[in-house]
Amino acid sequence: xVDAVPLDSPFAGAAACPWWxxxxxxxxxxxxxxxxxxxxxxxxxxxxxxxxxxxxxxxxSRPAFGALFGHFAPRMKSYLMRLGTDAGQAEELxxxxxxxxxxxxxxxxxxxASASTWVFTIARNKRIDxxxxxxxxxxxxxxxxxxxxxxxxADRAIEAGQETARLRAAIGALPEExxxxxxxxxxxxxxxxxxxxxxxxPLGTVKSRLRLxxxxxxxxxxxxx
Amino acid sequence: MIEPKYHPGEEILLDxxxxxxxxxxxxxVATHLTFCPWCRRQVAELEAIGxxxxxxxAPEPLSPECxxxxxxxxxxxxxxxPEAARPLRxxxxxxxxxxxxxxxxxxxxxxxxxxxxxxRGMEEVDLGLGRAPVRARLLRLRAGAVVPRxxxxxxxxxxxLAGGYHDQxxxxxxxxxxxxxxxxxxxxxxxxxxxxxxxxxTDAPLQMTGGIRRFIxxxxxx
Ligand SMILES: [Zn+2]
Numbered sequence: 176x177v178d179a180v181p182l183d184s185p186f187a188g189a190a191a192c193p194w195w196x197x198x199x200x201x202x203x204x205x206x207x208x209x210x211x212x213x214x215x216x217x218x219x220x221x222x223x224x225x226x227x228x229x230x231x232x233x234x235x236s237r238p239a240f241g242a243l244f245g246h247f248a249p250r251m252k253s254y255l256m257r258l259g260t261d262a263g264q265a266e267e268l269x270x271x272x273x274x275x276x277x278x279x280x281x282x283x284x285x286x287x288a289s290a291s292t293w294v295f296t297i298a299r300n301k302r303i304d305x306x307x308x309x310x311x312x313x314x315x316x317x318x319x320x321x322x323x324x325x326x327x328x329a330d331r332a333i334e335a336g337q338e339t340a341r342l343r344a345a346i347g348a349l350p351e352e353x354x355x356x357x358x359x360x361x362x363x364x365x366x367x368x369x370x371x372x373x374x375x376x377p378l379g380t381v382k383s384r385l386r387l388x389x390x391x392x393x394x395x396x397x398x399x400x
Numbered sequence: 401m402i403e404p405k406y407h408p409g410e411e412i413l414l415d416x417x418x419x420x421x422x423x424x425x426x427x428x429v430a431t432h433l434t435f436c437p438w439c440r441r442q443v444a445e446l447e448a449i450g451x452x453x454x455x456x457x458a459p460e461p462l463s464p465e466c467x468x469x470x471x472x473x474x475x476x477x478x479x480x481x482p483e484a485a486r487p488l489r490x491x492x493x494x495x496x497x498x499x500x501x502x503x504x505x506x507x508x509x510x511x512x513x514x515x516x517x518x519x520r521g522m523e524e525v526d527l528g529l530g531r532a533p534v535r536a537r538l539l540r541l542r543a544g545a546v547v548p549r550x551x552x553x554x555x556x557x558x559x560x561l562a563g564g565y566h567d568q569x570x571x572x573x574x575x576x577x578x579x580x581x582x583x584x585x586x587x588x589x590x591x592x593x594x595x596x597x598x599x600x601x602t603d604a605p606l607q608m609t610g611g612i613r614r615f616i617x618x619x620x621x622x
Contacts, residue, residue: 237474244470249459256460266466274473288444292451299419299450309423312430312501314440320499322403322575324437335448342452361418361453382411389410389449396445 224290225283225336232280243290244273251298257362258302268305272298289339338396345395353388360385404436404575408557412579413439417446424530424601427501428557428577431599434499435575498561502599505529510562510597513538521545521590530601539598541565541590549587554603556580563594 224246230239248269255265275297283293300311314321346354359370367385371378408416408429415421416429433440498506505527506513515523521542529536538561541547557579564573567586572578580586590596 237471240474244467247454248462248466248470250454250457252462253457253460254454262460262463265460266463266469269462270466270470270473273470277474288448289451291455292448295451295454296447298454303419307422311419312423312427312505314430314433315500318434318500320434320497322435322437324440338448339452339455342449343455346449346452346456357449358453360414361450362457364420366420385414386410389414389446392449393445396448 225285228276228280228283228290228293229285231277232283240273240277243276247276247294248273251294254298254362255302258306258364260302260306268298268301271305272301275301285336287335289335291339292335341395342392345392349388349391353384356381356385357388402574403438404432404573404577406570406572406576406578407436407439408432408577408579410442413442414446417443418450422530422534424527424534424536425557427505427529427536428559428599428601431499431502431561432559432575432577434501436577502561510538515540519548522547533603534601535603536599536601539596539600541588541596541598543590543595544592545590545595547588549585554581557601559599561597561599563596564591565589565596565598566591 224243227236227239227243230236231243251269251272252262252265255268256262260268272294276294279297283290288296300313303309303311346357349357356370359365360367363370365373367381368378370376371381374381376384412421412425412429416426421429429439433443498510513525515525518524522545523540525538527536527538539558541563543563557577558572559577560572560574562574564571564576565588566572567588569586
């Protein structure tokens with residue numbers, strides 16, 4: 176059964192681990208039902224990742240959590256290793272992030288952010304907490320002091336669930352040098368001056384390329400579909 | 401409510417959203433976000449870009465034990481969250497006027513903090529945050545107080561929490577976040593009526609000659 180899982184599926188990580196099936200024996204039927212209906216394949220397309228988080232929130236669904244783990248854990252491991260953690264520590268952190276996903280699933284609001292964005296912010300904050308041993312200051316949406324958004328500005332051009340897919344397509348269409356700088360900005364703690372020195376690109380060029388990339392992606396987010 | 405007119409700017413918001421801004425500067429930015437729907441939207445967009453980049457990340461295979469360890473942790477039940485583990489301290493009425501996240505860094509209302517005089521008409525409370533030479537502090541200027549003319553040897557982030565002040569470039573009110581680098585030579589004057597309370601982050605006067613970005617990369621970024 177394990178071997179039947181295609182390697183490029185979100186279950187690739189899980190498939191490498193025979194324990195998965197021992198532990199989740201009771202859920203195997205559900206998992207297979209998901210695989211057969213294509214739910215796990217479509218899970219990579221934004222909308223259904225959201226549904227998986229909602230299933231964890233509503234039903235404490237382990238198959239849904241397993242699918243989220245299979246999808247996000249290997250990507251987060253890669254993200255954390257880029258930021259300089261070794262493989263062991265990265266896996267430890269990935270588990271802590273996924274535990275927060277499990278525990279905080281009720282707070283996930285698909286109207287505010289896609290599941291990918293939500294997981295990204297949890298992973299970002301966790302690494303600040305664990306690796307830098309700093310607090311992550313964030314505003315509180317329920318703060319009585321919060322200045323609310325003007326009503327007409329509140330509507331989003333795109334639904335949060337569609338956002339990730341559109342952004343990925345747009346990042347893919349960026350000139351490679353812009354996309355690369357974008358990845359470095361997010362996934363390396365390197366200051367722009369260091370990126371500039373390492374790549375032999377003038378600092379002004381680093382900044383202008385990054386700005387071009389951000390402008391383009393922002394425009395896309397604000398355009399009606 | 402009036403929205404702020406002075407904002408941190410895209411580079412600083414990006415550093416905040418991607419997690420590279422160190423805690424003192426992140427505290428100033430996050431407190432500004434409480435006042436500023438415009439910057440909140442920018443940060444939400446920058447985080448969405450982070451989410452898309454995470455999706456694009458090439459999956460790094462997990463070790464075989466990783467999933468079993470994960471499920472064992474689920475079986476142990478929920479790990480206590482750090483927030484939940486902390487004793488819940490209800491803010492006093494006075495503290496409720498202080499925006500988050502700054503409020504969670506204070507243990508007393510503004511009026512009851514240990515204000516220390518630093519200059520004529522000017523007092524401070526050091527928040528004891530960050531690594532030297534970065535300093536995060538609250539500054540209180542009496543009505544009409546004039547800060548001696550100065551330039552910045554590095555960078556300063558100043559967020560107005562109450563009242564306001566002005567210098568030759570403009571006047572700053574609730575929620576405004578002013579970022580000054582060493583090119584700025586100014587003489588801030590507190591508002592006549594109310595004076596001013598600010599959240600202020602600086603690096604100590606070192607021989608820094610770079611611009612904003614250089615300062616951030618060296619001092620305010622992690
Ligand atoms: Zn703003």
